[in-house]
Amino acid sequence: MKSYDVIVIGGGVIGTSTAYQLAKKGYDVAILEQNDIASGTASRTDGATLISDKQPGIDVLQGYHSVELYKKIAKEFSYDIEFKSCGFMYVCETDAEMAAAEDYAAKVRAQGFEMRVIDSKEMCEREKYLAKDLKGGLWTESDGLVNPYKVCFGFIEQGKKYGLDVYTHHEVTGIKLDARNQIEGVITDRGNFITNKVVNACGVWAPFIGRMVGINIPIEPRKGMLLVSEKTDIIANTEVIEFGYWLAKFFVDFKRPVSELVEKHNVCMNIETTHSGNTIVGGCRLFRGYDIRSEHEIIQAIAERAIRFFPVLRDINCIRTFGGIRPFCLDQLPIVSAVEEVPGFYIAAGHEGDGIALAPITGLLMSQLIAGEKTDFDIAELSWARFKGIDLAKLSARAS
Amino acid sequence: MSKDLDDDMFVCRCEEVTVREIRQAIAEGARDVVGIKRRTRAGMGLCQGRTCEKMVQQILSQELGISPEETGTSSARPPVKPVDFGTLAKGVQ
Numbered sequence: 268m269k270s271y272d273v274i275v276i277g278g279g280v281i282g283t284s285t286a287y288q289l290a291k292k293g294y295d296v297a298i299l300e301q302n303d304i305a306s307g308t309a310s311r312t313d314g315a316t317l318i319s320d321k322q323p324g325i326d327v328l329q330g331y332h333s334v335e336l337y338k339k340i341a342k343e344f345s346y347d348i349e350f351k352s353c354g355f356m357y358v359c360e361t362d363a364e365m366a367a368a369e370d371y372a373a374k375v376r377a378q379g380f381e382m383r384v385i386d387s388k389e390m391c392e393r394e395k396y397l398a399k400d401l402k403g404g405l406w407t408e409s410d411g412l413v414n415p416y417k418v419c420f421g422f423i424e425q426g427k428k429y430g431l432d433v434y435t436h437h438e439v440t441g442i443k444l445d446a447r448n449q450i451e452g453v454i455t456d457r458g459n460f461i462t463n464k465v466v467n468a469c470g471v472w473a474p475f476i477g478r479m480v481g482i483n484i485p486i487e488p489r490k491g492m493l494l495v496s497e498k499t500d501i502i503a504n505t506e507v508i509e510f511g512y513w514l515a516k517f518f519v520d521f522k523r524p525v526s527e528l529v530e531k532h533n534v535c536m537n538i539e540t541t542h543s544g545n546t547i548v549g550g551c552r553l554f555r556g557y558d559i560r561s562e563h564e565i566i567q568a569i570a571e572r573a574i575r576f577f578p579v580l581r582d583i584n585c586i587r588t589f590g591g592i593r594p595f596c597l598d599q600l601p602i603v604s605a606v607e608e609v610p611g612f613y614i615a616a617g618h619e620g621d622g623i624a625l626a627p628i629t630g631l632l633m634s635q636l637i638a639g640e641k642t643d644f645d646i647a648e649l650s651w652a653r654f655k656g657i658d659l660a661k662l663s664a665r666a667s
Numbered sequence: 668m669s670k671d672l673d674d675d676m677f678v679c680r681c682e683e684v685t686v687r688e689i690r691q692a693i694a695e696g697a698r699d700v701v702g703i704k705r706r707t708r709a710g711m712g713l714c715q716g717r718t719c720e721k722m723v724q725q726i727l728s729q730e731l732g733i734s735p736e737e738t739g740t741s742s743a744r745p746p747v748k749p750v751d752f753g754t755l756a757k758g759v760q
Contacts, residue, residue, distance in 0.1 A: 303696070303697070303698065303699070303701070303702045303705075304696065305705060306701070306702075306705075310705055416705045420695070420706065423696075424695070433696065435696055435698070436698065494752070494755070496752075497713055497749060498712075498713075528758075543682075543708065543711075545711075561744050561745050563745070563758070564758070566745065566755055567755060567756060567757075567758040570752045570753075570755035570756035571756040573752060573756075574752055574753065574756055580752040580753075581751065581752055581753035581756075582751050582752075582753060583751060583752055584749035584750065584751050584752075585746060585749065585750055585751070585752055585755055586712075586713055586715060586746075586749050587711075587715060587744055587746075588744055588745055588746070589742075589744050
């Protein structure tokens with residue numbers, strides 16, 4: 268039977284980053300993935316690596332550290348992850364939205380990060396296809412884009428150089444615990460593995476692994492959808508998002524002047540032109556269980572909203588649509604933590620729509636936790652212990 | 668037979684993916700059509716794999732010694748053919 272220092276379950280962006288960092292530290296590491304690398308949430312997403320869609324506080328802080336790490340990784344890796352430091356723009360449609368955006372930017376700046384209020388004129392200079400009647404927006408220089416699945420492959424290929432073993436198409440069916448509840452091994456449909464440390468990096472599927480060691484992880488799928496255009500001239504130079512997106516993400520009660528359909532499906536515009544020359548537009552945040560099918564009403568609403576901000580899209584072809592599910596965590600912060608009641612069991616999951624952006628820093632923090640080192644910054648807010656005293660059994664039933 | 672296919676031949680014309688790149692993706696761990704697509708972009712272009720999918724299946728089948736059925740297919744997602752955003756925004760009339 269194969270034996271490892273650490274087994275990482277989940278070949279998405281969080282698992283591959285964690286496995287890479289651990290292998291780099293000299294651990295004997297294996298990654299177990301039920302399908303292929305980047306076959307779940309990581310391949311059904313855009314590639315925004317932003318600090319600007321986070322909540323002020325630790326969320327923004329880890330966003331900043333992660334983007335900085337991306338800059339290093341992009342230079343260091345032999346595999347091209349298509350990182351582009353292109354900046355990021357929020358756009359506002361109404362004065363009320365502009366006021367909310369200015370308030371948010373002030374909070375981010377108070378934390379020491381740059382985020383500038385810009386007027387419609389500057390917005391249109393930066394984005395020539397943007398609608399001319401918008402009130403203004405926010406601008407962040409440091410944010411960027413990556414190719415999400417190439418990031419996963421990059422971590423894997425770089426990890427292999429440090430001896431990382433990769434087992435795709437291995438479904439974990441159980442976890443062996445000893446009499447003291449300490450991790451002893453992992454059972455899969457294609458053989459068993461010996462280890463004393465397991466990292467659950469399964470995103471929306473993390474609750475299933477959690478139940479194998481008797482804990483309820485408060486993560487549930489929050490669906491999104493994206494529309495892909497044919498290859499064209501660059502439509503968006505940067506990542507552009509309507510500020511309503513941030514408001515909707517954090518459940519801020521805010522009324523936008525939008526159609527019934529847009530309102531019904533909680534659709535907010537985000538757009539980016541990718542490395543390949545296709546433009547992808549979204550998006551929405553909905554609770555639909557594990558269903559990732561494309562929904563016609565949502566396609567219609569996204570197209571409508573996209574044209575509102577980028578009228579040029581009206582005559583451009585959409586070649587594909589797809590849905591994906593984000594690992595929404597109860598308090599909208601990821602869990603990056605050991606689990607005290609199950610020695611040797613760690614969780615790195617629950618990043619909602621920020622998995623791609625936060626993967627580098629999450630992998631690094633997790634490797635520091637496992638090595639017993641001091642983490643780069645205090646991550647008590649990301650700990651499993653924060654859920655003590657909350658009835659998680661009831662919550663996690665929704666994710667089954 | 669794919670064994671005889673020239674490495675420089677284009678498999679996916681929309682995204683200009685060659686036989687060599689498909690074989691490289693298999694060496695990196697791709698086992699099915701979707702795995703090839705994510706690693707090479709074969710099937711991500713304007714025709715969405717209508718032209719190249721059969722050939723990708725054949726190469727996978729030959730290289731891995733599995734049946735073409737076992738190499739899977741790309742997931743079906745709307746629209747069935749390219750449609751402009753203006754039409755999509757109007758919805759089903």
